[in-house]
Amino acid sequence: MHPTKRQIATIAGATAVFLITSYLFTLWSYSYSSTTQFCISCHEMVEPYKQYQSSAHFNNESGVVTECADCHLPPGTVNKWYTKIKQGATDSFMHVMIKLDLSKVDHKKWKTDAVKNIGSKTCQKCHKNLLPPGLHKGGFIAHRAFLKGETENTCLKCHENLVHVNRN
Secondary structure, three states: OOOOHHHHHHHHHHHHHHHHHHHHHHHHHHHHOOOHHHHOOOHHHHHHHHHHHOOOOOOOOOOOOOOHHHHHOOOOHHHHHHHHHHHHHHHHHHHHHHOOOHHHOOHHHHHHHHHHHOOHHHHHOOOOOOOOOOOOHHHHHHHHHHHOOOOOOOHHHHHOOOOOOOOO
């Protein structure tokens, strides 16, 4: 027995609705899970959020405020999705299953692990001019060496406590 045209149309319509709904839900969840509000919804992020609020990435003369995802997700669609899935699964597991006791956390190691995905290209999404007028001599020398490929230092090698400071 072959399906009727009506059955085929119904199946095609239901499939189209399912695919469109799935696509829209994926876009919404990706967008929502990239907000700072989402990131700080876990108790583990209370202290990092306070540090962020007192940093130049939150308070600055330009009024530009970065979101957590601006720094903690790498550039590039594939890398960004991969990191979101991998890090999101890890963070969710830690939050739900382990219920971190923040007084027992090695914050320096935690921070080191958190910044593994933050390469210089992530910083350069916003910080495009690394040799601005008025840059002090040490910064000029370091940035020039970086731009010429004469050093393996990353942005965070020199600027590691710019937003989140080491607690121990």
